[in-house]
Amino acid sequence: METLGTETAFEVLAKAKALEKQGKDVVHLEIGEPDFDTPKNIKEAAVKALNAGYTHYGPSAGIPELRETIAQYVSKTRGIKADSDEVVVTPGAKPIMFFSILALVNPGEEVLYPNPGFPIYESVVNLVGAKPIPIPLKEENDFRLDPEYVKEKITKKTKMIILNSPENPTGGVLTRDDLKAIADCIADRDDVFVLSDEIYSRIIYEGTHESIASLPGMKEKTILLDGFSKTYAMTGWRLGYGVMRKDLAQKVAQLQTNSNSCTCTFTQMAGIEALKGSQAEPERMDAEFKKRREVIVSGLNNIEGVTCKKPRGAFYVFPNIAGTGMDCRKLGDHLLYNAGVAVLPGTSFGKYGEGYLRLSFANSVENIKKALERISKAVKKR
Ligand SMILES: Cc1ncc(COP(=O)(O)O)c(C=O)c1O
Numbered sequence: 001m002e003t004l005g006t007e008t009a010f011e012v013l014a015k016a017k018a019l020e021k022q023g024k025d026v027v028h029l030e031i032g033e034p035d036f037d038t039p040k041n042i043k044e045a046a047v048k049a050l051n052a053g054y055t056h057y058g059p060s061a062g063i064p065e066l067r068e069t070i071a072q073y074v075s076k077t078r079g080i081k082a083d084s085d086e087v088v089v090t091p092g093a094k095p096i097m098f099f100s101i102l103a104l105v106n107p108g109e110e111v112l113y114p115n116p117g118f119p120i121y122e123s124v125v126n127l128v129g130a131k132p133i134p135i136p137l138k139e140e141n142d143f144r145l146d147p148e149y150v151k152e153k154i155t156k157k158t159k160m161i162i163l164n165s166p167e168n169p170t171g172g173v174l175t176r177d178d179l180k181a182i183a184d185c186i187a188d189r190d191d192v193f194v195l196s197d198e199i200y201s202r203i204i205y206e207g208t209h210e211s212i213a214s215l216p217g218m219k220e221k222t223i224l225l226d227g228f229s230k231t232y233a234m235t236g237w238r239l240g241y242g243v244m245r246k247d248l249a250q251k252v253a254q255l256q257t258n259s260n261s262c263t264c265t266f267t268q269m270a271g272i273e274a275l276k277g278s279q280a281e282p283e284r285m286d287a288e289f290k291k292r293r294e295v296i297v298s299g300l301n302n303i304e305g306v307t308c309k310k311p312r313g314a315f316y317v318f319p320n321i322a323g324t325g326m327d328c329r330k331l332g333d334h335l336l337y338n339a340g341v342a343v344l345p346g347t348s349f350g351k352y353g354e355g356y357l358r359l360s361f362a363n364s365v366e367n368i369k370k371a372l373e374r375i376s377k378a379v380k381k382r
Contacts, residue, residue: 005123008348012332016342027371029359030342032168032316034233036288039281042232045273049266058265061253062089062241066268073275074226074243077201078211080219082243088252089263089271093199093227093240098124099255100223100242101160104193105130109159114145116169116318116349116356118197121162130159136352139309139320143172147181154185160193161186163212166200169349169358170318171311173204179212187217194222199240200314202231202282205290207312213243220245230315231282232274237267289315292361292368299372300359303379315362318346322355324379331379332357339378341371 012030020026061067067084074082090096097120105111107129113121115134125132133153137143150161161182165174186192194212201209213222227240242252256262293310296317300308305323321331328345335341335357346353361368 003123003126003129005119005126007119009344012336012342012344012348015336019336019340024340026336026340026342027363027367027374028342029361029363029368029371030344032230032360032362033235034230034285034315034362035364036233036281036285038233038237039274039278041277041281042234042270042274045277046237046266046270049269052269054266054269056265058262058268060257060262061085061249062087062263063265063268066271069272069275070241070243074224077209078224079214080211082219083246085246086243086249087241088244088249088256089239089241089268090256091238091240091260091263092229092235093197093225093242094120095256095260096223096225096240096242096252097121097195097197099252100193100195100225100244100248101125101128101130102255103248103251105159108157110155110157111160111162112150112153112158113162114164114167115351116346116353117162117164118168119349121195122350131157133158134350134352137167137170137172138352139318142309142312143167143170143318144174144178145182147178147185150182151185154189154192158186158189158192160195162195162197164197164199165209166204166311166313168200168314169316169344169346169353171309171314171316173207173312174210175207176210179210179215183212183215183218186221190221192221194218195225196222197225199225199227199230201226203286203289203315204313205293205311209313223248228271228274233285234274237264237270239263239267239271289361292363292365293317295365296359296361296368296372299369300375303372303376305379306375315360317359317361318353318356319359320355321357328354328357335375335378339374341374341378
């Protein structure tokens, strides 16, 4: 257990809540979840499912109708041919990380992962006794990974490469050429898998989402992770999935049998409505995120010592705070305790996050403006 990491976002949230309990006003820009409510048609589908008796155990891999709907959705959005027996439905997308690493990675093997990146990758790789090999994401490269660096780091022990595009926390988006170059690195290696975290695939501001699974020969090597949390504002419902080759899907479903048994059945029925029903609400949310992105990026660039690139996807900004002369943890604490703004230090996402903060813009324009004013004053006052 000593090797298990965590997500600092939940710790900062706890500190912020403690301040609020003392009567302090805090603007929350630390947690990565849409502030919107789940669309009504999806909620109604869940109520209908409850009343129709979807209150029992279901198959470990997911309800067949949802697996089929996901297979069709993924086939259409990624331009691949996915079958329903290649889909495993899980409570949130996170278990796909946990299960696929547990299923595939042996002690002593190596896993390449983006850094700064979602902290759970490194945590689970450590837990299984494997070696996490960070791939630094650099601002000068728009926070896209460098395929040449990936190539250099691949060894006989490499078992998995983790990709995340659009990326949390940087908003970086991998291009088709990036993905081709990565696929080339493992073209002759059938023993290396790619865990492709595409949870933000629908929240993209420039260009289109590309999946490595759609490249020749890559579908069989890819575990595609996606879910409902971000696109449909369904974080609390816990509904996600993985698409992977059938033999692996069977093993991942078996891990589910050994842990959760199955995913909540009435939420799965609501998932069918999410994918098949009107997409007007997620589109409205995306348009709103786009507006907020403009506000937060230009606001941050007006603050002394801070520069901020426009994220190409997801709902986070990753401003460079080197000019403030403070390290990211100190600045994060300063903003929380002296300005009432909760943000995350870049190092919550790994050592290459030093010199940055992560702010979520899944909050109203009004709150974002309030936070920007407070940050500006607090940075000046130090
Ligand atoms: C990159 C990334 N992958 C996966 C997840 C987990 O999604 P879920 O809530 O569906 O488990 C998150 C949530 O923050 C994320 O940022």
